[in-house]
Amino acid sequence: MTSTPAGSVGTEQGPERGAGPGGRAPVVEMTGISVEFPGVKALDGVDLRLYPGEVHALMGENGAGKSTLIKALTGVYGIDDGEIRVGGTPLEFSWPGAAQAAGIATVYQEVNLCANLTVAENIMLGNEPRRLGAIDWRATRRLAAGHLATMGLDIDPASSLGAHSIAVQQLVAISRAMVVDAKVLILDEPTSSLDADEVARLFAVVRRLRDQGVAILFVSHFIEQVYEISDRMTVLRNGARVGEYPTAEITRAELVSRMIGRTMEVLEDLQVRTDRAVDPTEGTPFLRAVGLGRRGSVEPFDLDVYQGEVVGLAGLLGSGRTEVARLLAGADRADAGAVRIKGAPARLRNPRAAIDRDIAFSSEDRKLEGVVGDLTVRENIVLGLQAERGWLRRLPGRQVDEIVDRYVAALNVRPADPDALLRNLSGGNQQKVLLARWLATAPELLILDEPTRGIDVGAKAEIQRLVADLAARGMSVVFISAELEEVLRLSHRIAVMRDRQKVAELTNSDDVGVDDIVELIASGGDR
Amino acid sequence: MSATAPTPAPAASGRLGAVVRHRLFWPVTALVALLVVNTVSRPSFLSVSVLDGHLYGSPVDILRNCAPLMLVALGMTLVIATRGIDLSVGAVVAIAGAVALSFIATSPDPGSPATVLVAVGLALGLSLVLGVWNGFLVAVVGVQPIIATLILMTAGRGIAMLITQGQITTVTSAPFKTLGAGFWLGLPVATLIAFGVFGLVALLTRRTALGVLVEAVGINPSASRLAGVRARTIVWTVFALSGLFSGLAGLILASNVMAADANNAGLFIELDAILAVVIGGTSLAGGKFSLSGTFVGVLIIATLSLTVVNLGISPLVTPLFKALVVVAVTLVQSPVARRKLAARPRRRTSSGSPSGSSTSKAVA
Numbered sequence: 001m002t003s004t005p006a007g008s009v010g011t012e013q014g015p016e017r018g019a020g021p022g023g024r025a026p027v028v029e030m031t032g033i034s035v036e037f038p039g040v041k042a043l044d045g046v047d048l049r050l051y052p053g054e055v056h057a058l059m060g061e062n063g064a065g066k067s068t069l070i071k072a073l074t075g076v077y078g079i080d081d082g083e084i085r086v087g088g089t090p091l092e093f094s095w096p097g098a099a100q101a102a103g104i105a106t107v108y109q110e111v112n113l114c115a116n117l118t119v120a121e122n123i124m125l126g127n128e129p130r131r132l133g134a135i136d137w138r139a140t141r142r143l144a145a146g147h148l149a150t151m152g153l154d155i156d157p158a159s160s161l162g163a164h165s166i167a168v169q170q171l172v173a174i175s176r177a178m179v180v181d182a183k184v185l186i187l188d189e190p191t192s193s194l195d196a197d198e199v200a201r202l203f204a205v206v207r208r209l210r211d212q213g214v215a216i217l218f219v220s221h222f223i224e225q226v227y228e229i230s231d232r233m234t235v236l237r238n239g240a241r242v243g244e245y246p247t248a249e250i251t252r253a254e255l256v257s258r259m260i261g262r263t264m265e266v267l268e269d270l271q272v273r274t275d276r277a278v279d280p281t282e283g284t285p286f287l288r289a290v291g292l293g294r295r296g297s298v299e300p301f302d303l304d305v306y307q308g309e310v311v312g313l314a315g316l317l318g319s320g321r322t323e324v325a326r327l328l329a330g331a332d333r334a335d336a337g338a339v340r341i342k343g344a345p346a347r348l349r350n351p352r353a354a355i356d357r358d359i360a361f362s363s364e365d366r367k368l369e370g371v372v373g374d375l376t377v378r379e380n381i382v383l384g385l386q387a388e389r390g391w392l393r394r395l396p397g398r399q400v401d402e403i404v405d406r407y408v409a410a411l412n413v414r415p416a417d418p419d420a421l422l423r424n425l426s427g428g429n430q431q432k433v434l435l436a437r438w439l440a441t442a443p444e445l446l447i448l449d450e451p452t453r454g455i456d457v458g459a460k461a462e463i464q465r466l467v468a469d470l471a472a473r474g475m476s477v478v479f480i481s482a483e484l485e486e487v488l489r490l491s492h493r494i495a496v497m498r499d500r501q502k503v504a505e506l507t508n509s510d511d512v513g514v515d516d517i518v519e520l521i522a523s524g525g526d527r
Numbered sequence: 528m529s530a531t532a533p534t535p536a537p538a539a540s541g542r543l544g545a546v547v548r549h550r551l552f553w554p555v556t557a558l559v560a561l562l563v564v565n566t567v568s569r570p571s572f573l574s575v576s577v578l579d580g581h582l583y584g585s586p587v588d589i590l591r592n593c594a595p596l597m598l599v600a601l602g603m604t605l606v607i608a609t610r611g612i613d614l615s616v617g618a619v620v621a622i623a624g625a626v627a628l629s630f631i632a633t634s635p636d637p638g639s640p641a642t643v644l645v646a647v648g649l650a651l652g653l654s655l656v657l658g659v660w661n662g663f664l665v666a667v668v669g670v671q672p673i674i675a676t677l678i679l680m681t682a683g684r685g686i687a688m689l690i691t692q693g694q695i696t697t698v699t700s701a702p703f704k705t706l707g708a709g710f711w712l713g714l715p716v717a718t719l720i721a722f723g724v725f726g727l728v729a730l731l732t733r734r735t736a737l738g739v740l741v742e743a744v745g746i747n748p749s750a751s752r753l754a755g756v757r758a759r760t761i762v763w764t765v766f767a768l769s770g771l772f773s774g775l776a777g778l779i780l781a782s783n784v785m786a787a788d789a790n791n792a793g794l795f796i797e798l799d800a801i802l803a804v805v806i807g808g809t810s811l812a813g814g815k816f817s818l819s820g821t822f823v824g825v826l827i828i829a830t831l832s833l834t835v836v837n838l839g840i841s842p843l844v845t846p847l848f849k850a851l852v853v854v855a856v857t858l859v860q861s862p863v864a865r866r867k868l869a870a871r872p873r874r875r876t877s878s879g880s881p882s883g884s885s886t887s888k889a890v891a
Contacts, residue, residue: 331753355755363753372747372754374814379739386736387755394736437754 033082050215060236061456075099105177115162120144167198292337298323301502312491320500329361330354360443364450373423407436428455593829594721595776602769610813611672618683620793623777625690628787658770662763687789707782745813
């Protein structure tokens with residue numbers, strides 16, 4: 001299915017009414033949507049059209065208004081101006097249930113299901129078939145199995161949801177969304193925690209739904225995925241619509257420059273890489289792990305991290321890369337092997353012990369293991385430093401302000417308001433605050449697990465540049481990312497993980513490409 | 528009614544909105560309303576007179592009667608802030624009273640200050656140990672707080688019974704009586720102790736980093752642990768403090784009646800304490816806590832008890848009356864209920880977030 005250009009593509013004006021791709025009428029038509037928060041205009045006269053049987057990408061940096069637009073469409077936020085038409089009828093949603101009733105279903109970034117319920121219960125929750133007033137469990141499971149089958153998902157509906165991988169849970173979430181016969185399916189960052197195979201599986205389901213005539217709104221930071229799956233896209237910037245484009249007619253460079261509102265200079269910054277001219281692997285490594293392992297988590301491995309060196313961990317999701325990081329950071333306790341720091345034996349029994357050895361760890365699970373949402377940006381930034389000093393020695397206010405101001409400026413945290421609650425910041429800015437928390441403790445080894453996941457290109461480039469800078473100034477970094485390009489750009493050395501084992505280690509150079517790493521992962525190191 | 532209890536000075540009309548939005552606005556309003564009801568029913572309610580160099584009157588009664596609850600609720604606030612709950616406070620109250628009075632009763636010289644000091648030291652020491660035990664179960668063993676403290680809640684009264692050997696122990700000891708019934712500088716000693724400890728802890732949490740670390744642990748325990756906060760130590764500490772403060776409350780209660788009643792001392796005080804914490808605006812989900820809120824909450828509950836007497840409400844319906852007031856206070860504090868009651872200033876601004884909190888659109 002190819003889409004034909006729709007009217008005034010690429011212009012700054014509102015959409016033209018009437019026929020879109022394939023001559024059909026839009027199923028969702030949002031016109032002049034404005035949403036205001038106290039002091040902030042989150043959306044300013046934004047238009048969005050979704051046609052049946054198309055995948056429409058919503059593109060923009062963090063804070064561009066993507067989430068707000070979705071929440072306006074799903075009735076989570078009220079709109080202050082504008083009109084939403086679904087199937088031609090104007091709608092005034094006041095609560096998420098009303099949006100669902102109108103045929104709009106949403107799968108959010110974080111899987112919003114109950115892990116302790118069964119798959120069938122999750123899929124049918126709120127829509128269970130009843131008999132004599134009681135839930136008919138057999139029919140529930142049968143219906144759920146049917147929905148799973150249409151997704152091409154072969155799992156036991158009676159199994160507990162928590163037993164399945166995030167990818168499967170994501171597909172279950174989509175099955176759940178489709179139970180209500182949705183005409184519109186909104187996928188908010190569905191792929192951020194999936195590996196390549198799982199993404200392919202998800203996309204197969206998305207294509208199937210598209211061919212059945214469902215309009216799909218797809219939000220992702222992965223530009224390649226957007227090009228793979230979407231037919232058209234709407235680009236937002238700073239709460240305003242930049243334009244609407246058929247995916248086939250806009251190049252990646254054009255797209256990125258429209259998203260960030262700047263041109264080639266930023267794109268060149270994306271090519272930031274560490275200075276590989278220096279070879280840090282001399283003398284005693286800052287950290288040396290010998291036979292370090294933990295049963296059921298990661299097989300014993302050896303790893304050296306030298307001062308000023310960036311060591312990349314490459315591998316698929318679940319390959320053990322996060323587990324390695326957690327052992328090095330004391331987040332999990334090793335039951336085998338030993339760690340030496342600057343040549344002296346060290347026991348990393350808990351995070352506190354690791355921090356005392358100047359090891360900082362930024363977890364991949366920002367929401368659960370990083371953000372203290374109800375505290376302010378200020379309190380979050382100094383939390384690590386304050387914990388290091390103990391509760392009795394409170395950081396003097398002036399020193400706090402100094403530290404906070406420095407990092408808010410250096411990392412370009414937006415909004416630059418230290419008194420904002422951290423949970424009100426966008427994902428990318430939360431990540432910057434967490435980085436600030438760790439940098440404020442002046443670590444010698446910084447372990448970053450997926451620091452750029454789910455954040456926009458601009459923030460991503462800023463964080464990559466920061467890593468390169470820190471290494472140049474002598475900080476050791478362990479860098480984990482699902483994006484191999486990123487690992488390649490930043491690392492001096494790369495350890496390859498597979499099936500919870502370290503299978504290979506290679507020194508990075510210009511000759512090493514993504515293909516080499518992929519081959520190592522595929523072959524398990526013995527080639 | 529001119530010189531009434533401390534109310535938040537209703538500032539200039541321009542700042543009225545800020546006053547109304549203050550987290551203490553509704554609790555203080557409820558307290559003032561209770562005082563007004565009492566004053567209307569008995570105009571002399573708020574009058575304080577001086578007799579024998581002591582202050583007398585209903586306000587003084589409220590301040591004195593609330594002392595034990597003040598101490599228990601203080602510990603409870605900290606425990607709740609770390610996502611915990613301490614159901615054993617009532618049992619600890621009973622044990623502390625039993626230990627102190629049993630020691631005094633069996634000592635050769637019940638009236639000597641030394642005896643009383645040792646008795647108080649023993650009781651407080653044991654209370655601290657019991658708090659440490661709770662903290663051990665929660666922070667080290669990892670038992671859910673409600674279950675961990677339920678153990679001592681049920682076993683504690685048995686322990687108290689063992690100590691008093693099933694009797695209601697009574698003593699005559701002037702120094703010990705001072706604790707609950709004495710006056711110093713015209714004010715009840717119990718009040719001075721409770722308010723002193725309260726002020727000290729308030730100072731400790733806000734002048735040091737303890738408060739913010741407790742909140743961090745309550746909001747996100749795993750993130751706090753990874754940030755290097757000694758979460759286990761903090762949880763342990765708040766449970767230990769809760770035990771200690773409950774013990775102190777137990778001593779005041781025992782001194783009030785000069786008897787140790789293992790079955791009834793501090794009965795249901797855990798519920799009153801939790802209520803005071805909640806009325807004060809600290810969420811049972813943990814995290815942000817408000818000691819000043821708890822302070823007002825305790826005063827509300829103490830005033831309520833006196834109101835029942837003052838209005839001549841039959842003891843039969845006293846629980847019902849209390850329940851109604853509590854429902855009213857919590858309703859008026861609930862953002863959902865307030866939004867429903869308030870006129871809608873703007874189209875669809877009342878659309879709630881799924882979490883039901885009023886903060887979904889709040890950008891600080």
